[in-house]
Amino acid sequence: MQMLIDHGLSSLPIRTSPDDESVCGTFDYTDLNAFLLLIMGLYQPEEDEDLSSFEELARKARAGGSIPVKLVKDLGKKDPFITVPESAPLTKVVEVLGSGVHRIAVVREGTNQVIGIISQLRLIRYFWDYGRCFSSIEALYPCSLRELGIGSSTVISIK
16 A cells, blocks of 8 residues: 555556566555455455455454455456557557556566556656647647547436
8 A cells, every 4th residue: 555655656566476577466546445345344245255255354454464465456346457568559558548447557578577557547647748749649739629529419417
């Protein structure tokens, strides 16, 4: 948790061991919230999950025991863990992020070694900060969302 705060990150890649270069998942604020709810007895595991392991985890946490992050990393519901090689074109990254995925792990070519994470927010921040370097993007800045055709013209609400 402290690493998320100290480095201003929204998630951290988790390795199965310190020597392993591949990543087995991520830890984020969703996992932390689910863990806190589990400790307070308010978290309801899915029907197909082992209830006894959740009870043991909560009991150990309440007693102040050490909890490995690998046991907490999948408590929160999140996007699938998706990787792209470092040589992947930006269009592929934008396509994946546009499908609703919030972050993608970038792996070294031909390996499972994660060398970075691209999030929706980081990509938007990059385009905002450096968009003036790209004439095709710079031309979009003065346009309204309507002119760009972004969003839905039909709004549906339920009361």
